[in-house]
Amino acid sequence: MNSDIAVIDNPVAESLLGRHAQFGRRLGQAATYLPGVSTFCALPTKPDAADWSDLARLLGSGGFADMFSNPAVPPPDWDPVFELEGRQMIWPDGRPLDVPESIPGAVTVDLGPDDVPEMLDLVARAAPGPFGPRTGELGTYLGVRVQGNLVAMAGERLRPPGWTEISAVCTAPEARGRGHAGRLVLALVERIVSRGERPFLHVADANSGAVALYERLGFDNHASVTFRGYRTP
Template sequence: MTGRAGDVATHLVWAAQGRPDLVRRYGSALAVAAPGLSGRDRIAVSGDADDAVPLVRDLLAELGPGFRPFGDAGLIAALARRIPGLAPTEPFYWMETAAPGRPPRTETAAPGGASGAFGVRWLDAAEERMPEPLFERWFPRSHAQPGRSGVSRWAGVHGGSGLLAVAADAWSAAGCGFVAGVVTAPEARGRGLGTAVCRFVVDALVREHGRAALMVDAGNMPAVAAYERIGMTERLFDAAAVVA
């Protein structure tokens, strides 16, 4: 199962993590149960609500209430209405692209022969812990952080005081690379560094997996606009959790 295969949406491809045998089907509905994926136990779901309701209901009974269904916002709202104890959480955008990122017109060339614009490059093994202060101070709730399971590699931009912006290749799968852990130091914001780092990672993942995706809070419109500028398109998603 790679890319968009027939009616298999990209978020299911990502959730399957290269395991097509994990896909469950009921009528038009498809679901993938993915424990520990990007910091949560998740159930990726798509299809018609009439078929998705019994599919998700059975999966929750089998797997337990800690799993969270996620998918298109309208579908999740229908699941929450029709499955007792299930409630929507906070909406977010699933953003993806199958094309290399578009460079902003204002971006400068990489100095000193570095790998990407603004000097963006992959961090080497000796630098893999360098992003830690950025997350400790500015993004402690990020699921992708140095040393955590599922994070494959980091790209970053260096400045005189250390790393200024980073993004991770994390929980990527055959058919869908995944970008996470995007953070820029406050003193470096407004210069396009975060966008440049994201585009660098997106370009690599599109080349390697055919498609790249990420998730961003629906209220974070500056980030959504930045990802749109590098060619990503968004769909409004939601997740649901079992509540007492």
């Protein structure tokens, strides 16, 4: 399995300048996803004034710069919007995997463009984090349907070389406690590993339930990260 671990230190940049280039805009070393795909922006880990200026030109005056886990601090005239402590977790290379079967009445399905309205409705109710109308184009998204209704989902987001991030893991409030999220995460792990890639994910420290779930499924803590967002001048 070819998975240089250094590339997940700046996963947004590695994705936007590589496999996700078609989903983004770039100016110099600054890049950002297209509207509706993601709010994430990318800069080198040690950007200079010209890099920040290029990003400001991409986003426009008062634009939202979601810097994800990039530790770089912008110029003082950029207004902070949020700061959130979290962690990056990785699937250990070679760890055995056993995906449990779905419970009776629950069907695991691949999600596509026709499912976007339901995906957005689920995100609005379950609040897994940033998810736009085109986020599902970034990779495979799986869902659980019960009596035809979408009650859980999870999918692939960032794609640095040799790695795939699992994201948008969520379950409708009325369907929690039945293991849907865990099954979907492991199903994605299985697909990612079968491609010769390695799964990783990000989670807020405050979301102790999600942290416990990922640890129970087999993910290891890799690094502490701080998620930050700013407004351009």
